[in-house]
Structure formats: structure tokens, C-alpha cells
Amino acid sequence: MTTPVLEARNVTMRFGGLTAVRSVDFTVNSGEIVGLIGPNGAGKTTFFNCLTGLYVPTEGTVSYKGTVLPPKPHLVTQAGIARTFQNIRLFANMTVLENVLVGRHTRTKEGLWSALLRGPGFKKAEKASEERAMELLEFIGLEAKRDHLARNLPYGEQRKLEIARALASEPGLLLLDEPTAGMNPQETRATEELVFAIRDKGIAVLLIEHDMRFVFNLSDRVAVLVQGEKLVEGTSDVVQADERVIAAYLGEPFDGDPGAAEAAEVDAAEAQSTTGTKGEAQ
Numbered sequence: 001m002t003t004p005v006l007e008a009r010n011v012t013m014r015f016g017g018l019t020a021v022r023s024v025d026f027t028v029n030s031g032e033i034v035g036l037i038g039p040n041g042a043g044k045t046t047f048f049n050c051l052t053g054l055y056v057p058t059e060g061t062v063s064y065k066g067t068v069l070p071p072k073p074h075l076v077t078q079a080g081i082a083r084t085f086q087n088i089r090l091f092a093n094m095t096v097l098e099n100v101l102v103g104r105h106t107r108t109k110e111g112l113w114s115a116l117l118r119g120p121g122f123k124k125a126e127k128a129s130e131e132r133a134m135e136l137l138e139f140i141g142l143e144a145k146r147d148h149l150a151r152n153l154p155y156g157e158q159r160k161l162e163i164a165r166a167l168a169s170e171p172g173l174l175l176l177d178e179p180t181a182g183m184n185p186q187e188t189r190a191t192e193e194l195v196f197a198i199r200d201k202g203i204a205v206l207l208i209e210h211d212m213r214f215v216f217n218l219s220d221r222v223a224v225l226v227q228g229e230k231l232v233e234g235t236s237d238v239v240q241a242d243e244r245v246i247a248a249y250l251g252e253p254f255d256g257d258p259g260a261a262e263a264a265e266v267d268a269a270e271a272q273s274t275t276g277t278k279g280e281a282q
């Protein structure tokens, strides 16, 4: 049975005279991957910011599992919503492991004094946190780089680390703002697999994306935002074929075979790199 994880009702966000998001109703159910697409400036990131408490919506409410959320980022995270940002926001001079540990602070019950005095309660909590952080690094495939500085990771791994840090708050819903921006096709395919794996862990996912193959491949449902309003919502097939979406955003019908061209490109690149690796080992 599907139950709503996130429910946005009549969310409107105005900046002075500009209405960036207008009366948007939106639901994400448990077990779903939902895509949010739309042209530049359509209001997607503003809407994300309203969901996560970074902006206080001018009108409307956001509920998580039936409870209206206070518009405060730390309370939203504590409730169970985590996010990544369009631009990478890691602590560049901290290690991979430390970055994930930072993401765990909303789940650590130990208070400031306990942390300062480093008493037994703190040490136990710290050990448990570290174990959980390592599990997450294994999940995303970065466990071998736990002690590397975040700034020394390749771009695709920095994006993965952001996701691990978001997962460290043990969310029930993960919001991804353009997770494949700047990625090559191999990294994009790996991210696709990662998002499916996250969903399979019982975490609902809402993602903003400009890569149509990625979003139509992944999403159970896609919503299209145009000039702050929800134009269409439905399955990938329905959205791709909708005349209004084609006119306002896609420009031409999507070729209906998401992933085929990308898969061929990735397979070619992987075949090449496998040959290269074998060559080095011999």
C-alpha cells in the first residue's frame, strides 16, 4: 500500500513582485522515485527550498508522514527529509569519513557537554556513528577513501559523498537537486543505480534533473513545473508525450527509448577502460 511521505499543499513562494512557485500541490508516496523537471527558472530549486525549510513559503504547508513541518531546515532534517544541493557543499578540508559523520549529528543524542568531556556515553555514540558512516561509505563504494580529503576526490565521487552525507541523517525521503550535473555518462549510470538502490532501502526519492534520459528512466512519476506552476504530472510515458510539455520544455518528443544511446556510450567507455586496466596489470 502506498502512503504519502511528503505532501505539499498550495505552496506559493513570492519574492517581492515575482511569484517563483504558485499554488503547487505535490505528493511523494513511500517507495517512489519522483522526478521534478522544467525549464531554467521554473521554480524547481525554490520549491525544494520550501520543502526543506530553507524558505518559508508565502502560502501553503508541507507535511512529512502526516505532520506539518515547521519551516526550519534542522527540524525538517530531524523529521526525516535530507537533501543534496545543485552545487556541491562538502567540507573540502575534512576527510570523506568526517563529512559523513557531520551528516549524522541530527541523529546523535549526545549533548554538547558530553561531547566536550568525551565521557563514556559520548565515546559509545561516536563509535556507533562511525560504524554507521562506514556502512554508508560501503554502500556508495567509497570505503577505501575514508581518509582522503573531500577536495581530492574526483567530481563524481564528491557527488556520491554528498549523497552519503545526506543518508547519514537516516531520512525517509531524499531530495536530490541535479544529481548528475557535470557527470560523464559512466558516472550518470552509476548514479542511476545508486538511486534505485536507495529506493530499495525504503527511502523515497524526489529529484530535480535536466538529464531527460536519467529522469525518465528512473522515475515512477514525473511532475513538470513551468513558470512556477505544475503543468503536468504523470508517468514518464504520459509526460514525454504531453503536447504542453513538448511545447513548454522538451521542444520535441523524447525518443521514447531512454537510456539506449547512453548505455551504448557507457559500454564503449567501460570496454575501453577494462582493456586499459588489463594492459597495466600485465
Ligand SMILES: Nc1ncnc2c1ncn2[C@@H]1O[C@H](COP(=O)(O)OP(=O)(O)OP(=O)(O)O)[C@@H](O)[C@H]1O
Pocket: 015, 018, 020, 038, 039, 040, 041, 042, 043, 044, 045, 046, 047
Ligand atoms: N532568493 C531569491 N530572491 C529572488 N528571486 C529568486 C530567489 N531565488 C530564486 N528566485 C527567482 O525565482 C525564479 C525561480 O528560480 P529557481 O532557481 O527556483 O528555478 P529553477 O527551476 O530551479 O531553475 P534552474 O533549472 O535554472 O536551476 C527565478 O526567476 C529566480 O530568479
